[in-house]
Amino acid sequence: xxxxxxxxxxxxxxxxxxxxxxxxxxxxxxxxxxxxxxxxxxxxxxxxxxxxxxxxxxxxxxxxxxxxxxxxxxxxxxxxxxxxxxxxxxxxxxxxxxxxxxxxxxxxxxxxxxxxxxxxxxxxxxxxxxxxxxxxxxxxxxxxxxxxxxxxxxxxxxxxxxxxxxxxxxxxxxxxxxxxxxxxxxxxxxxxxxxxxxxxxxxxxxxxxxxxxxxxxxxxxxxxxx
Amino acid sequence: xxxxxxxxxxxxxxxxxxxxxxxxxxxxxxxxxxxxxxxxxxxxxxxxxxxxxxxxxxxxxxxxxxxxxxxxxxxxxxxxxxxxxxxxxxxxxxxxxxxxxxxxxxxxxxxxxxxxxxxxxxxxxxxxxxxxxxxxxxxxxxxxxxxxxxxxxxxxxxxxxxxxxxxxxxxxxxxxxxxxxxxxxxxxxxxxxxxxxxxxxxxxxxxxxxxxxxxxxxxxxxxxxx
Amino acid sequence: xxxxxxxxxxxxxxxxxxxxxxxxxxxxxxxxxxxxxxxxxxxxxxxxxxxxxxxxxxxxxxxxxxxxxxxxxxxxxxxxxxxxxxxxxxxxxxxxxxxxxxxxxxxxxxxxxxxxxxxxxxxxxxxxxxxxxxxxxxxxxxxxxxxxxxxxxxxxxxxxxxxxxxxxxxxxxxxxxxxxxxxxxxxxxxxxxxxxxxxxxxxxxxxxxxxxxxxxxxxxxxxxxx
Amino acid sequence: xxxxxxxxxxxxxxxxxxxxxxxxxxxxxxxxxxxxxxxxxxxxxxxxxxxxxxxxxxxxxxxxxxxxxxxxxxxxxxxxxxxxxxxxxxxxxxxxxxxxxxxxxxxxxxxxxxxxxxxxxxxxxxxxxxxxxxxxxxxxxxxxxxxxxxxxxxxxxxxxxxxxxxxxxxxxxxxxxxxxxxxxxxxxxxxxxxxxxxxxxxxxxxxxxxxxxxxxxxxxxxxxxx
DNA sequence: TATGAATGAGGTTTCATTCAT
DNA sequence: AATGAATGAAACCTCATTCAT
Numbered sequence: 001x002x003x004x005x006x007x008x009x010x011x012x013x014x015x016x017x018x019x020x021x022x023x024x025x026x027x028x029x030x031x032x033x034x035x036x037x038x039x040x041x042x043x044x045x046x047x048x049x050x051x052x053x054x055x056x057x058x059x060x061x062x063x064x065x066x067x068x069x070x071x072x073x074x075x076x077x078x079x080x081x082x083x084x085x086x087x088x089x090x091x092x093x094x095x096x097x098x099x100x101x102x103x104x105x106x107x108x109x110x111x112x113x114x115x116x117x118x119x120x121x122x123x124x125x126x127x128x129x130x131x132x133x134x135x136x137x138x139x140x141x142x143x144x145x146x147x148x149x150x151x152x153x154x155x156x157x158x159x160x161x162x163x164x165x166x167x168x169x170x171x172x173x174x175x176x177x178x179x180x181x182x183x184x185x186x187x188x189x190x191x192x193x194x195x196x197x198x199x200x201x202x203x204x205x206x207x208x209x210x211x212x213x214x215x216x217x218x219x220x221x222x223x224x225x226x
Numbered sequence: 227x228x229x230x231x232x233x234x235x236x237x238x239x240x241x242x243x244x245x246x247x248x249x250x251x252x253x254x255x256x257x258x259x260x261x262x263x264x265x266x267x268x269x270x271x272x273x274x275x276x277x278x279x280x281x282x283x284x285x286x287x288x289x290x291x292x293x294x295x296x297x298x299x300x301x302x303x304x305x306x307x308x309x310x311x312x313x314x315x316x317x318x319x320x321x322x323x324x325x326x327x328x329x330x331x332x333x334x335x336x337x338x339x340x341x342x343x344x345x346x347x348x349x350x351x352x353x354x355x356x357x358x359x360x361x362x363x364x365x366x367x368x369x370x371x372x373x374x375x376x377x378x379x380x381x382x383x384x385x386x387x388x389x390x391x392x393x394x395x396x397x398x399x400x401x402x403x404x405x406x407x408x409x410x411x412x413x414x415x416x417x418x419x420x421x422x423x424x425x426x427x428x429x430x431x432x433x434x435x436x437x438x439x440x441x442x443x444x445x446x447x448x449x450x451x452x
Numbered sequence: 453x454x455x456x457x458x459x460x461x462x463x464x465x466x467x468x469x470x471x472x473x474x475x476x477x478x479x480x481x482x483x484x485x486x487x488x489x490x491x492x493x494x495x496x497x498x499x500x501x502x503x504x505x506x507x508x509x510x511x512x513x514x515x516x517x518x519x520x521x522x523x524x525x526x527x528x529x530x531x532x533x534x535x536x537x538x539x540x541x542x543x544x545x546x547x548x549x550x551x552x553x554x555x556x557x558x559x560x561x562x563x564x565x566x567x568x569x570x571x572x573x574x575x576x577x578x579x580x581x582x583x584x585x586x587x588x589x590x591x592x593x594x595x596x597x598x599x600x601x602x603x604x605x606x607x608x609x610x611x612x613x614x615x616x617x618x619x620x621x622x623x624x625x626x627x628x629x630x631x632x633x634x635x636x637x638x639x640x641x642x643x644x645x646x647x648x649x650x651x652x653x654x655x656x657x658x659x660x661x662x663x664x665x666x667x668x669x670x671x672x673x674x675x676x677x678x
Numbered sequence: 679x680x681x682x683x684x685x686x687x688x689x690x691x692x693x694x695x696x697x698x699x700x701x702x703x704x705x706x707x708x709x710x711x712x713x714x715x716x717x718x719x720x721x722x723x724x725x726x727x728x729x730x731x732x733x734x735x736x737x738x739x740x741x742x743x744x745x746x747x748x749x750x751x752x753x754x755x756x757x758x759x760x761x762x763x764x765x766x767x768x769x770x771x772x773x774x775x776x777x778x779x780x781x782x783x784x785x786x787x788x789x790x791x792x793x794x795x796x797x798x799x800x801x802x803x804x805x806x807x808x809x810x811x812x813x814x815x816x817x818x819x820x821x822x823x824x825x826x827x828x829x830x831x832x833x834x835x836x837x838x839x840x841x842x843x844x845x846x847x848x849x850x851x852x853x854x855x856x857x858x859x860x861x862x863x864x865x866x867x868x869x870x871x872x873x874x875x876x877x878x879x880x881x882x883x884x885x886x887x888x889x890x891x892x893x894x895x896x897x898x899x900x901x902x903x904x
Numbered sequence: 905t906a907t908g909a910a911t912g913a914g915g916t917t918t919c920a921t922t923c924a925t
Numbered sequence: 926a927a928t929g930a931a932t933g934a935a936a937c938c939t940c941a942t943t944c945a946t
Contacts, residue, residue: 020930038351040266044916054932059917121351125264130410166423169407170400177399178392184356197392205431248905270941280907285942472909490803492718496937506911511938573803577716582862618856618875625855626848633847636808649844657883700926722920732928737921907946915939922932 023061025051027072034114039069039122070132073123076115077137080108084144094152095203101145102175102202103195109179110189120180142168149206159208167206174198249287251277253298260340265295265348296358299349302341303363306334310370320378321429327371328401329421335405336415346406368394375432385434393432400424475513477503479524486566491521491574522584525575528567529589532560536596546604547655553597554627554654555647561631562641572632594620601658611660619658626650701739703729705750712792717747717800748810751801754793755815758786762822772830773881779823780853781873787857788867798858820846827884837886845884852876 019027029051033042044065048055062068087104091097109116119138123129145168152158158167178198182189245253255277259268270291274281288294313330317323335342345364349355371394378384384393404424408415471479481503485494496517500507514520539556543549561568571590575581597620604610610619630650634641697705707729711720722743726733740746765782769775787794797816801807823846830836836845856876860867 022931038353040351043914045914055916056918056933057931060931065916124406124410125266125347125351127264162423162426166404167427169403170396170424170427173399173401173403174396175399176403177395180350181395184350197388198396200388201393201396201431202427203431204435205427205429209430246905269939271939281941282908282943283906286906291941474910490805492803495935497935507937508912508939509910512910517937576862577718577799577803579716614875614878619879621855621859622848622852622876622879625851625853627851629847629851629854630844632802636802649840650848652840653845653848653880653883655883656887657879657881661882698926721918723918733920734922734929735927738927743920909944909946911943912941913939916937918934918936920933923930925928925930 020061022051022053022057025053026058026061026068027075030068030072031114034117034122039118066126066128069118069122070129070134073115073118073134074132074137076112076118077134077141080115081137081141081144083108084141088144094148094155094157095207097148098145098152098171098203099195099199101148102171102198103191105175106179106189106194106198107191109183110191113183113186116179116183120176120183142172145171152206153208156208158206162206170205171202174202246287248277248279248283251279252284252287252294253301256294256298257340260343260348265344292352292354295344295348296355296360299341299344299360300358300363302338302344303360303367306341307363307367307370309334310367314370320374320381320383321425321433323374324371324378324397324429325421325425327374328397328424329417331401332405332415332420332424333417335409336417339409339412342405342409346402346409368398371397378432379434382434384432388432396431397428400428472513474503474505474509477505478510478513478520479527482520482524483566486569486574491570518578518580521570521574522581522586525567525570525586526584526589528564528570529586529593532567533589533593533596535560536593540596546600546607546609547659549600550597550604550623550655551647551651553600554623554650555643557627558631558641558646558650559643561627561635562643565635565638568631568635572628572635594624597623604658605660608660610658614658622657623654626654698739700729700731700735703731704736704739704746705753708746708750709792712795712800717796744804744806747796747800748807748812751793751796751812752810752815754790754796755812755819758793759815759819759822761786762819766822772826772833772835773877773885775826776823776830776849776881777873777877779826780849780876781869783853784857784867784872784876785869787861788869791861791864794857794861798854798861820850823849830884831886834886836884840884848883849880852880 026047029047030042033046033050044055044058047065047068048058058065058068062071084101084104087100088097091100123132123134129135146164149158149164149167153160153164175198178194179189181187252273255273256268259272259276270281270284273291273294274284284291284294288297310327310330313326314323317326349358349360355361372390375384375390375393379386379390401424404420405415407413478499481499482494485498485502496507496510499517499520500510510517510520514523536553536556539552540549543552575584575586581587598616601610601616601619605612605616627650630646631641633639704725707725708720711724711728722733722736725743725746726736736743736746740749762779762782765778766775769778801810801812807813824842827836827842827845831838831842853876856872857867859865
C-alpha cells in the first residue's frame, strides 16, 4: 500500500506527465495525511511541512487546497480507468466482464484506502466537485460499466426490462456501500469474497430469465468463482 | 415539502420534546440554509441571522455547530424510524415488508431533500459522526431491515447463502446511490417508479431459489406492485 | 492636534453616532499610525495591536482594511463639511465667503495632517475610492464652493466668462498643491499667510472686470486682509 | 497614442540608452497594465507574463517593483523635459512662454494618460518617491517654470508681490486638478480649450497691475490664443 | 432566555523576491 | 540574457466560540 501513496504514478508510469518535484511532494503529502485525517481537518501548513516545502508552493501548483484534492483524485481516477480497461482485455461475456470490473473496483478500494476515502467521503459534499475534472472522469468510468450492461442486454445475457442506468447505479451502490463502512472503520476489504457475494446477488437480479429455460448465459452463479 | 422544513416535528408530534422557541428557530434556520449550501459553507453568523437570534444563542442550545447538525439529523431520524415502523403495520411477508420499507425510504428522501442531503452527503466525512446519536439511530433503523431479511430467510422467502448484512448493504447501497445523484442535482425522485425498478432487481437477487423449482416464496416479481 | 486624532468626533460631538468602544479604538489607531506611515505600509496586525484589540474585530466593524480607511476619511469629511458650512454664517459677499472657505480648508489641513494625507495622498490611487462614501462627501463639499461662485457671478462680483467648475478646480488645485508638499515633507502650514497669498492671485484672476470701472465688488484685494 | 505606450522612447530617441529587449518588454508591459489598473493592483507575475518573460528577469533590470515604476516614470519625465524646453524655442515674453508651457503640460497628459496617472496618482503616496530620480526630474522641470516667472517679474510682466514659488504651485495645482479628474474617469482632455480657460484666470491673477494703468505687459488676456 | 461585544486561533492566500542553472 | 523552481513573510480575513450583562 505504501508504494501507492508515495509517487505511485511517477514510479509506475515513468512516461506520465513529469511534474516538478515540489508538486509531487505536495500531492504525496496530502495522500499521506489523508490516511489519518479528513481533508477538512488537514491544513495547508501541515501539507507543506509534511512535504518539506513552503505553503506558498502549494498555490504555485494548485488553485487552492481543494484543487489539490481534486487533482490528486483525478490522478487516481486516470490511473484507475486505464487499469480497469486494461483488466478487461481478453475477457468475453457481459457477466465475466462485469465480474472482473466489480473485482477491480473493490480491489482498488482495498489497496488504496485513500482513493476510496476521497471518492466516497471527502469530495461529495463539495458542490464544485460536480463540475470538476475528477467527476468528469468518474462519469467516464461509469460509461465502461454501461457499455458492458448494454452489451449484455444486446446478446441476451442481461434482462432488458430495467433501465440500464439503474442497473449501473445498483451495482455501483452495492459496491460502494459495502466498501464504505469498511473504509470508514478501517476494516479489511477482501476483494475475492466480496466480489463473490455481491455478484451472487446482483447477477441473479439482472440476468435474463425470459422463459427461464432457454437463457443463453447459463446460471449466472456460474460466473462467480472463475 | 415546505411544512417539513419549518418546525415539522413540533407541529406534527406535539408530544415531542417541546423545545424553546430560540432553539427551534436555530434548527429551522439550519434546515433552511442546507437547502442551498453545504454545511461547511454555512456559517454560524448566517444561521443566527437567518434565525433572527444572536450567534451566542446557538451555544446555549448546542455544544457546537456540528452538534446542531447532528441534533437536526437525529430529529429527522427519530421521526423517520417511527414512521418506518408504523408503515409496516399489517403487512405480511418479508418481500412485502421490504418493498414497503424501500418505498418509505425513497419517499422520505423525495420529500425531505435536506434530510437526504445531511445523511448522505454532509455527516459522513466527519469522524465523530460515527459515535454520535444520529448514527446510533441509523444503526437502529438498519435493524429493522435486518429483521425483515432474517424473517425472510427463516420462512424460506429469502436465500440463505448470502450473509444477511451484505444483503442489507446492497439494498441500502442501491437505494442511496439511486437517490444520491438526484439529490445532488436537484432532480425529482419518484418513489413508486424507483421502488419498482429497484425491487425488480433486488428481489430476484435475494429470493430463495433452492432447487430453482420448489422455492416457496414464489416468483418475487409477484411482489412488485401487484 | 493630538486631541484631534483620538476620538475627536465622539468627544466633541457627543450626540454623534455612538460607536462601540472597539470600533473607536480601531479608527483612532489607524489615525495615529497614519501620522508616521503610508496606509499601504500599515498592517492590520499593527492597527489591532495599537488599538489593543484583536485583528478579527477590525473585520467585525469594517469590510476590510480599505473600508476602515474610507470610514475614517468619511468621518473627517462629515465633520469638516459641517464646520465649513458653519464658518460661513453671517458672512456676506462671494469673495468674503470664498476667502473664509479657503482659510477653513487650509486650516483643517494645517490642524489635521492625517486628514490631509488621507485625502490628498492615500485614497486617490484606489479606484474604488471614487465610488465610496467619502468621495461622495468630497463632491458634496465642492457644491459649497460652486454655490459661492455662482452667487458671485450672479451678483457681478465674479467674472462670467469662465466655466464655474473650472474656477472651482483652480481654487481647489491651488489650495491642494500648496498644502501638498508641506504635508509630504511635514513642513508647517500657515493658514493666514497662505490664504492671503492664494487669494491675492485667485481673486484677481476670477473677479469681474467688465468695464474695469463700474465693478461692484471693489478691488478684490480689499477682501484679503479683512 | 498607442505608439506612445510601446517603446516610444527607443523608437523616437534612437540615441537614448539602448535597453536590452527584455528590459524594454518589461517596461512596456507595466505601461500597458497601468492603463487598466493601479500599480498596487498589478503583480510582478502579471508584468512578467504580459511581457513574455519570467518574473526573475524583472529583478535583473530593476531593483524592485517600485524601482521599475520609478524608472518608467523617469523615462517619461526625461522625455517630457526635453520636449518642454524644445517647445519654448523662439518664444518671447513670460506670458507667451508660460502659455506654451501650460499647453505642453496639459497636452502630454492628454496624450499620455499613463504618464499622468503615474505622476499624479501612483507615486505620490510612496515616501521613497521623494528621494527618487523621477522626483529629481520633477523638480528640475519646475525650475523651467520658475525661470519663466522670474523673467516675467524682472521684466515687469508679472507682479512681484507674491512669492514666485507660490505662483508656480498655483499654476501647477490648477493644471493638475483640472486634469486629474479627467484622467481618473478617463474623460477627454482638450489642451487648447483648457489652456485658454486656465490662462485666462491665472494670467490675470499674476499679471503686474502696478498702478493698474501703466502696466507694461498689456492685458494678459491678449496672450490667450490670439 | 437572550444579547452585544470581543476573541483566539488559525486558515488560505498573495506576492515580491532569490537562487541555482 | 534568461529561466524554473522555490521561498519568506506577512497579509488579509474567517469563524466558531466565550463572556459579562
